[in-house]
Amino acid sequence: xxxxxxxxxxxxxxxxxxxxxxxxxxxxxxxxxxxxxxxxxxxxxxxxxxxxxxxxxxxxxxxxxxxxxxxxxxxxxxxxxxxxxxxxxxxxxxxxxxxxxxxxxxxxxxxxxxxxxxxxxxxxxxxxxxxxxxxxxxxxxxxxxxxxxxxxxxxxxxxxxxxxxxxxxxxxxxxxxxxxxxxxxxxxxxxxxxxxxxxxxxxxxxxxxxxxxxxxxxxxxxxxxxxxxxxxxxxxxxxxxxxxxxxxxxxxxxxxxxxxxxxxxxxxxxxxxxxxxxxxxxxxxxxxxxxxxxxxxxxxxxxxxxxxxxxxxxxxxxxxxxxxxxxxxxxxxxxxxxxxxxxxxxxxxxxxxxxxxxxxxxxxxxxxxxxxxxxxxxxxxxxxxxxxxxxxxxxxxxxxx
Amino acid sequence: xxxxxxxxxxxxxxxxxxxxxxxxxxxxxxxxxxxxxxxxxxxxxxxxxxxxxxxxxxxxxxxxxxxxxxxxxxxxxxxxxxxxxxxxxxxxxxxxxxxxxxxxxxxxxxxxxxxxxxxxxxxxxxxxxxxxxxxxxxxxxxxxxxxxxxxxxxxxxxxxxxxx
Numbered sequence: 001x002x003x004x005x006x007x008x009x010x011x012x013x014x015x016x017x018x019x020x021x022x023x024x025x026x027x028x029x030x031x032x033x034x035x036x037x038x039x040x041x042x043x044x045x046x047x048x049x050x051x052x053x054x055x056x057x058x059x060x061x062x063x064x065x066x067x068x069x070x071x072x073x074x075x076x077x078x079x080x081x082x083x084x085x086x087x088x089x090x091x092x093x094x095x096x097x098x099x100x101x102x103x104x105x106x107x108x109x110x111x112x113x114x115x116x117x118x119x120x121x122x123x124x125x126x127x128x129x130x131x132x133x134x135x136x137x138x139x140x141x142x143x144x145x146x147x148x149x150x151x152x153x154x155x156x157x158x159x160x161x162x163x164x165x166x167x168x169x170x171x172x173x174x175x176x177x178x179x180x181x182x183x184x185x186x187x188x189x190x191x192x193x194x195x196x197x198x199x200x201x202x203x204x205x206x207x208x209x210x211x212x213x214x215x216x217x218x219x220x221x222x223x224x225x226x227x228x229x230x231x232x233x234x235x236x237x238x239x240x241x242x243x244x245x246x247x248x249x250x251x252x253x254x255x256x257x258x259x260x261x262x263x264x265x266x267x268x269x270x271x272x273x274x275x276x277x278x279x280x281x282x283x284x285x286x287x288x289x290x291x292x293x294x295x296x297x298x299x300x301x302x303x304x305x306x307x308x309x310x311x312x313x314x315x316x317x318x319x320x321x322x323x324x325x326x327x328x329x330x331x332x333x334x335x336x337x338x339x340x341x342x343x344x345x346x347x348x349x350x351x352x353x354x355x356x357x358x359x360x361x362x363x364x365x366x367x368x369x370x371x372x373x374x375x376x377x378x379x380x381x382x383x384x385x386x387x388x389x390x391x392x393x394x395x396x397x398x399x400x401x
Numbered sequence: 402x403x404x405x406x407x408x409x410x411x412x413x414x415x416x417x418x419x420x421x422x423x424x425x426x427x428x429x430x431x432x433x434x435x436x437x438x439x440x441x442x443x444x445x446x447x448x449x450x451x452x453x454x455x456x457x458x459x460x461x462x463x464x465x466x467x468x469x470x471x472x473x474x475x476x477x478x479x480x481x482x483x484x485x486x487x488x489x490x491x492x493x494x495x496x497x498x499x500x501x502x503x504x505x506x507x508x509x510x511x512x513x514x515x516x517x518x519x520x521x522x523x524x525x526x527x528x529x530x531x532x533x534x535x536x537x538x539x540x541x542x543x544x545x546x547x548x549x550x551x552x553x554x555x556x557x558x559x560x561x562x563x564x565x
Contacts, residue, residue: 169423251408
């Protein structure tokens, strides 16, 4: 009961803060011009109205950004107001580690605002932070819009995705440590624990046990459960207007897939390596021919994991944002009401599908991770399935496709 | 969109760090206790079911043994009744036999006594008859005393021939 109050209070606080922010902006806009939360730029320049602007806006959304931008609007004075808050930038430059708030870039994303930090001059261009070469006054680009007199820095910033990950991490610890605490007092959890418990049981009974096996699955449960809930909540957060795109970051999915890859390689038993480097029950010539294929397979499995998650989430965000943009792009043909109605209907439809995809992708990632781990730790009994070897291989192939 | 260009090494490192911390933190404080509790609960349920099944079997066994005991008791009772009946019959027959024997003995004794009495009576009668006869004969033959002895012998002879 106490927790429920806490949760309500937490969300209430968020609402309060956002509404106060907005009220402040409306009342004393001039006073708060220098405030980090609000940034005012020229209205006409920032409005998103043409197809190319929509495209760049969507592309910008799909990238990881350095500040938490909630929404923008044009006020009565025809100025563009951005509402959000800055996030810390942590970069490793030629002059060492630099930490500052992203507000120092003043929402600039075109390398116009230069931030001087010690010896290093930093600019932000397309959501990436560059350090200008010594002596360069302004940044120059080649034909493909790559900066030529600046280089990327190692960027450990608390970007929007990192912020989201931290938020999810806190949420997971809060939820599941709470659930764990409930078991100390009672056999059956109450409240929200009743929703969480079946999910944990689902991951154990439907994902881990059938794929890894009764005895060995216990060791991998922490990884599988963490990854499942992390991906799922990240996917769901991506569907909220907060505009997170965590699992649509190739770095994030690569990291997840690499974890699976290393876990598989480190838990691989003798049989696993034997099947890669000296496939049993086939002629010697085939054994040699199979080695490169199997070695390639070691890497394609996690690669498919990272691409599948990344592509699904990115595509989902792209489609949803494009459908929202129909409001603008189809205004000429259908009128304001028609295009808005169509956009709302289609977006709603796709959002419901995305809700399913959010779960499905988390499930598939965890499922395939468990499957790969299961294949690495499986005890093969050659005498038994000698005759059905080919069939078994076909089946496994089919499951991958 | 160039995927490689979009790949942010910093984000990758941050994600790896966060994921490792999360796995350990959640593993220690959430997953382990949750899974242990779930396992314990499932084992508890399985044990309870098994115990119930065992109790059922035990009950059935107990019932069967009860039934057997009852059967045995019944059999024992029947046996005892039968024995009692036999004893009773034997006692009756023994008593009857004994009675018969006694009766036979008594009868035999009586007969013997009667026989003896009869013999004694007969002997008595014989002697009395002899005396009487002698007396009669004396009376009859008083006149001829000289031939008394010859007459007595005659009478004895005649009595023996008569043989009542």
